[in-house]
Amino acid sequence: MSAVLGPERPQVVSHVQQALSYTVFDCKWVPRSARLMCLGSAARGTGVIQLYELHGARLEVLREIEKPKPIKCGTFGATSLQQRYLATGDFDGNLNIWNLEAPEIPVYSVKGHKEIINSIDGVGGLGIGEGAPEIVTGSRDGTVKVWDPRQNDTPVANMEPVQGESKRDCWTVAFGNAYNQEERVVCAGYDNGDIKLFDLKTMSLRWETNIKNGVCSVEFDRKDINMNKLVATSLEGKFHVFDMRTQHPTKGFASVSEKAQKSTIWQVRHLPQNRDIFMTSGGSGSLHLWKYEYPAQRSKKDSEGSEMGVAGSLSLLQNVTLSTQPISSLDWSPDKKGLCVCGAFDQTLRVLIVTKLNKI
């Protein structure tokens, strides 16, 4: 009966569609709940935060908050499971942390960047990642800054180009390697295709590469393990998966690349319950679900005897097209495997169910 449909393949079901009255830039599940956040920009140029709750087959607005500046991105990564404060970055370069119970005044606020904050990520909260809670922001002003919510006004680490060097627009940032209290890396992707890996323990640039096209999204498969894989998506529809376990002295990390579609891949998100499955969201309104398969040997010796990584292969599990407009944001529920939310530029929020992820 179901054999016709390919019983092994996961299916993507559009569970709820919610029309919005503003442009959505980011959406996030509130951890340990059936609620989700929606961030964006209203037509009159103000910022919007909406809190929804999933009730069966519909979304119910719990709260709508308006802020003076459009909000580009948000994260729960640096907050505790009890507090669940939302950290956001806005068009003016402000980093704010909101208590959603009392959202009038931010619990933490800093003018972190001169220009728009494109991307934000958090670690150390939610029981994910050892060590201090920290937030990283990447901005059009070319800097990547790491913040500790316990320290006001100044970042705990600031990565910016040397004087004279041209400033590149930083489009995406991600934490990783936070498997103990000391280790932590930040990966940043820039509009010129640069990917830079900063080691926060040694305060050094650990690795950099260029993937030729602007880097739209980077994410580690898990933040809280010895870094394993990194996915970077690009403007021209290609994405690269780097095996981050073995760094060759000259060649860096091994990688495999795949072209998902002709349009930009806006975002990549790994399934929180299985690091080897991830979804990419494309400019043509499509979603692709991928699985990474490891090679038999993850590293080998080159002619000089140095260890070098061996990249695995990728297989497409499913693809769907949901919209004609780009899907700009994507988030898996950390609590319910297969539940995910995405926001598209057609001003629609969609809650999706991906089935049969257990059987992969």
Add this chain to the structure above:
Amino acid sequence: MGDESVPYFLGEGTTKTYQIPISHLDYKFIEKCTDVKHLEKILRVLRSGEEGCYPELTLVCEKRIECLDPRSRALRKDKPAATASDFTAEEWQAINSELMSWLAEMNEDDKKSQLLRTDTANERQDNLPPIRCSSSCLPTNQNKKLQNKQRSKKNIPRDYSEWDKFDVEKECSKIDEDCEESNSKARFFSRPSLPIIEKKIDTTGMTKREKIFIATREKEKGNEAFATGDYVEAVTYYTRSLSVIPTAAVYNNKAQAEIKLQDWDNALQDCEKVLDMEPGNIKALMRRATVHNQLQNYQTAIEDLNKVLSVEPENSMAKKSVLEIEEKLKGLKPVSEPQGKGKKILIEEIEDSESGEGREENTEEHERHGGDKSSAAAAVAREAAGEPAMGNAHRKSHGKGKAQQDRDTHKHKDSAESGGKKGASKKKSEKHLSDHEGEVNGYLRSDEKSESAEAEEVSTPHREGSQSAGGGSSTSLPPAAAKLKTEGNELFKSGQFGEAVLKYSEAIEYVTGLGEQSPDDLSILYSNRAACYLKEGNCSDCIQDCNRALELQPFSLKPLLRRAMANESMERYRQAYIDYKTVLQIDSSIQAANDSANRITKTLIDQDGPSWREKLPPIPVVPVAAQLHRWDGGSLTSENKPSTTDINREEELQMNCEEPTEKFKRLKNEGNDFVKMGEYEEAANKYSECMKLNTEECTVYTNRALCYLKLCKYEEAKWDCDHVLQIEDSNIKAFYRRALAYKGLQNYQASADDFNKVLLIDPNVVEAQKELEEVTQLLHLDSSAGDGSQQTHGKKITIQEVTEPDERGEGQFATSENAEAQPVAAEEAVPKVVPRRSSEKLRIPEPPNAYDFGQIINALNANKDKAACADLLTTTDPKTLPVLLSNKLEGEILLIFIQSLKHYIAGKNPGLAYQHLFYLSKAKRFKVVLALLSKNEKEEVQHLFDLLTESQSDRYSLEDLESLKKVYEL
């Protein structure tokens, strides 16, 4: 005719885009074509519609591509999201109901957590690590300092160039403790840069929900690591998960990972924990059988497999294993060769099928999870009951009525069926498992009698019971107590130790309640209960009971033995030793006690050194009268015999000792004794006998190598070491002894190589360092004088010196071979046996690449071993220095180079020193490092230059030196 003309007519032109002949757009062609690329082009042409619209043909083309390359990108089509129509009604309902139950659960949780929320948040704040960069601040005036720091440091932006100080070597040299614990083979395969991950998770202030959440996530991380083959990492994450909430499923997974790491002891422990939680767990039984098989406890392995087979008669893997093990048991005595072989095959097979199983376990769990969750109430109920694992769902389902069970079973079948790729046998067993669920639980009651050994093992207390109940003159148990006791014995016999404990306890209460003085019976009861506790692994209660029994009946055999075993398993070796010794005083024929005493002696020597005896509490002297006081002996000598053998058997089973291993151990111990007495000839013979029993055991070879060394049979010693190194390529002892053997053979070059390897593995071996120095000297003498014959005398003495302290460590190596903690060294370089005096410049082989060089330098640097560094520099071609150093040059490295050049090389070979200095200045980062040198360090450099100026050489002029000085900014 008409038919032929059509393709001809069509075949005229080509398509616009890819210039494909039109004739290729044809059913026949497409069906025959095997070139995927070409077909993809055809498909694109067809889809574009530029040659007309042929939906049928397009479909055929798609199918053909799919058949040739199912992963072809051309097949990817834009698809809309799936809707209800894409699923069957049941599936759709399952999807929805699963979501609804999750929603319900979340809502429930929200309400609960709101109540708990208030102060827990602050608690966690206190445990947080300090803010980056301000960690060095004192807590007292933190604020002030913090601000200063911020001003001075943080406001200055860091630029990319500052990020360059990362030291890859340092990262690489970090080695996980975990890795050290695992045995040498696993150590060798694992990467050198294993991270240090906390083994425990701080869960203060977490709610139960959060704990479950975290435990599950750690388990997922473990599963992922397992799937990738990072077993060490997997074990770490499973341990973390267990530190939050211990569950049977995680223990089971951990056991599997440990089996992969060949960490048999821990795997055994974990299997036993699973079986404590879920006595009928098939996977745990299978895994325990594997472990027992590996530990050569074939009998126990077969018992476990039989248990599996009694539940799942179809389980082909278990059947196969049983056959193989039985074969092994048979083939064990005549030859040992096939045994090793057979074993290997078995491992392979189990690994293959188990790797699938590991994953299956998860899916299975999820499956059950899903099944249970479909009724939210059930899920909540389970939480309320505090059921930790989904793995228990099977048992639970019994209580929850037929309907749920049915659904569970159904689900289960589904999963088994859909997992077609997992192999037919697996499927069968899976189904079987679900079909026989009931039996899994009822099984202990009904089926356990089939295991012979278990029953045998209990027969002793049973006999005691029947003896006493049967009204022997000495026993005077009241009938009620006697009945309880027999019941207890029965339960014990059937393996239900927990229930047996209850019965015995009742009996004890009853007897003590009566107040009658019947110390004998009470003692027996305590002793029996102790046996139960021992079986359960509850060592402290076992010891207590034994103590009571012994108070009532001093010097009775069984409580003493049990106490000894309990103490041993609690690692209280001294007490255990005393007890075994006491047992032996009573009856010296108990083999198990003998063996155990020997074993513990070894452990104690390791622990306390040669004076271990002084630390022992006094061994009680057993009065002669007590020797008549043995229970089983009674007055009848005829009964005495079987009972002691019984004990032996019991003990043997418990200690996991099989006869051949016993013999092996005995021979080895005898060999060791001979070594201690200095009778190396005999010792070597003993070891040779050992090898006949087991060719895998490396210690025997290293030991025999030692004997040969003492006997000056260097060639033989070398062979033994070679053999060991084939099996275990990082055996430090083997390297060391082979080095000595080479030295004896006057192959100083090879000898130096091996000593270097020893030092690479463990830089702290002082003897090796000394030896190395000596050998290098000999090497120089050798190459200069060309005659090393007069060294023979000195050589002999040195061997004597070195092996003496070394020998003491023998026991340690024998017992804890696997637990040796040594950093993994880069041992890729296979020892090159350089023919003696083949050329004038015999040298330590040059490090082949920057990585190895870096490793060596780091090791040297850690010890500040200038002499070794000098050796390294003499062997290294100065010209290659910049390449070898790559960008790893650091102040410390420069310093140790300068120092070793100054102390060791400048005097002998100023030319070489100059060249090194010259090429050092060409290395990357040299300028930076130089700029960072302190005043004292600069002086050292100056000193070296002075030295070079004094001792002229034809390889450099004074001008050269002056210009180089400038480079060094002097």
